[in-house]
Amino acid sequence: MEKVIEIKHLNKSFGQHEVLRDVNFTVNKGEVVCLIGSSGSGKSTLLRCINLLETPSGGEIIYNGENILDEKHNIKEYRTHLGMVFQQFNLFDNHNVLSNCMVGQQKVLKRSKDEAKVNALKYLSVVGMDQYVNAKPRQLSGGQKQRVAIARALAMDPDVMLFDEPTSALDPEMVGEVLKVMRQLADEGNTMLIVTHEMEFAREVSDRVVFMDKGVIVEEGPPEQVLVNPVNERTKEFLKRTLK
Amino acid sequence: MSLDIILSILEENWPSYLRGAYMTLLIAIISTIIGALIGLFIGVMHTIPLRKKSIKSVILKLVNVILTVYVEIFRGTPMIVQAMVVFYGLAAYGFEMDRFVAAIVVVGLNTGAYMAEYVRGGIVSIDKGQYEAAEAIGMGHFQTMIHVILPQVFRNILPATGNQLIMNIKDSAVLSVISVTELFFTTKSIAGANFRFAESYIITCIIYLIMTVVASQILRYIEKKMDGQNAYQVEQIRKK
Numbered sequence: 001m002e003k004v005i006e007i008k009h010l011n012k013s014f015g016q017h018e019v020l021r022d023v024n025f026t027v028n029k030g031e032v033v034c035l036i037g038s039s040g041s042g043k044s045t046l047l048r049c050i051n052l053l054e055t056p057s058g059g060e061i062i063y064n065g066e067n068i069l070d071e072k073h074n075i076k077e078y079r080t081h082l083g084m085v086f087q088q089f090n091l092f093d094n095h096n097v098l099s100n101c102m103v104g105q106q107k108v109l110k111r112s113k114d115e116a117k118v119n120a121l122k123y124l125s126v127v128g129m130d131q132y133v134n135a136k137p138r139q140l141s142g143g144q145k146q147r148v149a150i151a152r153a154l155a156m157d158p159d160v161m162l163f164d165e166p167t168s169a170l171d172p173e174m175v176g177e178v179l180k181v182m183r184q185l186a187d188e189g190n191t192m193l194i195v196t197h198e199m200e201f202a203r204e205v206s207d208r209v210v211f212m213d214k215g216v217i218v219e220e221g222p223p224e225q226v227l228v229n230p231v232n233e234r235t236k237e238f239l240k241r242t243l244k
Numbered sequence: 245m246s247l248d249i250i251l252s253i254l255e256e257n258w259p260s261y262l263r264g265a266y267m268t269l270l271i272a273i274i275s276t277i278i279g280a281l282i283g284l285f286i287g288v289m290h291t292i293p294l295r296k297k298s299i300k301s302v303i304l305k306l307v308n309v310i311l312t313v314y315v316e317i318f319r320g321t322p323m324i325v326q327a328m329v330v331f332y333g334l335a336a337y338g339f340e341m342d343r344f345v346a347a348i349v350v351v352g353l354n355t356g357a358y359m360a361e362y363v364r365g366g367i368v369s370i371d372k373g374q375y376e377a378a379e380a381i382g383m384g385h386f387q388t389m390i391h392v393i394l395p396q397v398f399r400n401i402l403p404a405t406g407n408q409l410i411m412n413i414k415d416s417a418v419l420s421v422i423s424v425t426e427l428f429f430t431t432k433s434i435a436g437a438n439f440r441f442a443e444s445y446i447i448t449c450i451i452y453l454i455m456t457v458v459a460s461q462i463l464r465y466i467e468k469k470m471d472g473q474n475a476y477q478v479e480q481i482r483k484k
Contacts, residue, residue, distance in 0.1 A: 053380065076382045076383070076384055077382065079379070079380060079381070080381070080382035082380070084376075084377070084381075086373060086376065086377065086380075089373075090371075090374060090376060091377070092374065092378070092391075092392050093396055094395040094396045094399075095392075096476075103381075103391055104381035104382065104383070107383065108381060108387070109382075131479050132476070132479075134476045134477045134479070135476040136472065136476065152381075156382070
């Protein structure tokens with residue numbers, strides 16, 4: 001299997017507090033990986049370290065055979081290969097739906113306006129938001145915003161999509177529409193790394209589940225193994241509380 | 245004091261009043277624009293993230309110190325004194341400045357000092373998520389500023405800029421100390437000739453009021469325009 005991102009001995013501490021300790025794992029091409037664990041276990045920090053929204057304290061992140069934590073590495077260029085979806089959507093408030101999905105393509109990837117528009121519309125229709133191209137973010141519901149945010153990330157044609165608790169800020173009613181889009185993306189063979197609390201979704205969609213606790217990866221494997229027949233005591237305890 | 249006298253003063257002196265008002269407006273508008281640009285520049289300079297220790301960051305720090313000194317000086321001294329120092333002070337060193345230019349320099353620098361804080365506040369108050377989303381897409385700091393942050397800052401500082409314009413329309417009256425022929429200075433000459441002080445200044449008062457009210461209405465209109473429509477058009481999708 002082709003490795004997209006490989007993480008070796010990653011550490012992250014905020015002051016005295018160690019959030020990630022010697023984390024090693026790999027995301028392969030076409031794979032859907034779910035990161036689960038209780039709040040404060042470091043899963044969001046791990047995701048944010050991968051696209052360098054947080055600067056790791058140590059270790060290596062290998063992309064395309066190069067360690068991107070090297071001083072000389074072009075971080076901006078690297079980031080264009082990762083699509084990020086945030087818990088709080090973070091759509092650009094001064095742009096409408098269409099131009100949210102175009103601005104990165106035009107200004108960062110230097111695509112022409114027409115090319116960017118065609119691509120943006122393609123992904124907006126994937127997430128079912130192509131009717132709302134003229135709407136401003138403040139005019140949309142949470143679920144709609146998140147679907148636009150997914151289209152914005154996809155429009156950059158990234159190698160990996162990173163999702164940071166994409167449904168945690170949504171009403172229960174809207175969770176479904178976002179998960180549906182993500183499920184579709186998974187079926188289409190996109191490489192996805194998802195931090196989530198939706199255990200049911202993780203079980204159905206992921207190829208691999210990674211359970212984190214106190215900044216370390218405790219257990220990882222296929223969803224049937226980790227979520228149904230966990231080996232580790234901590235994993236069992238966590239699942240007992242979440243899968244009532 | 246009667247309406248007749250006011251009307252007769254107006255009849256005799258309306259071209260002077262008009263010229264004075266025009267000068268006042270010109271000074272206020274130009275210096276507000278200059279001040280807003282200065283403020284924008286300082287606000288942006290003050291919010292550039294400093295990463296590693298490099299020559300670049302040392303230079304940036306130095307520039308920021310100089311800018312802070314400028315802001316403190318112009319916020320901490322009366323504009324009337326600044327006008328005297330700039331105009332007569334520079335003249336003493338053989339640098340004769342046109343009075344109108346001196347007026348714009350003083351009011352512009354004054355406005356810039358205030359606007360710098362508004363802009364900085366405007367930039368800092370934008371949600372961190374906006375920066376993160378732009379960064380995650382691969383934008384650099386300046387791209388993020390230009391395409392995402394500053395357009396939002398413009399909208400946020402518009403009320404403060406409008407306030408500053410109105411202040412400048414009124415406060416430019418102090419420029420009469422360096423004999424700039426704005427509205428107040430003009431009125432002084434008119435009243436000095438006819439000795440009808442109350443009536444002459446009542447006219448001036450009304451002109452100032454008209455200018456400030458109209459300015460604030462125009463600004464409110466611009467704010468509304470910038471907010472855009474509340475409704476949006478739903479596109480009809482043609483299914484293949």
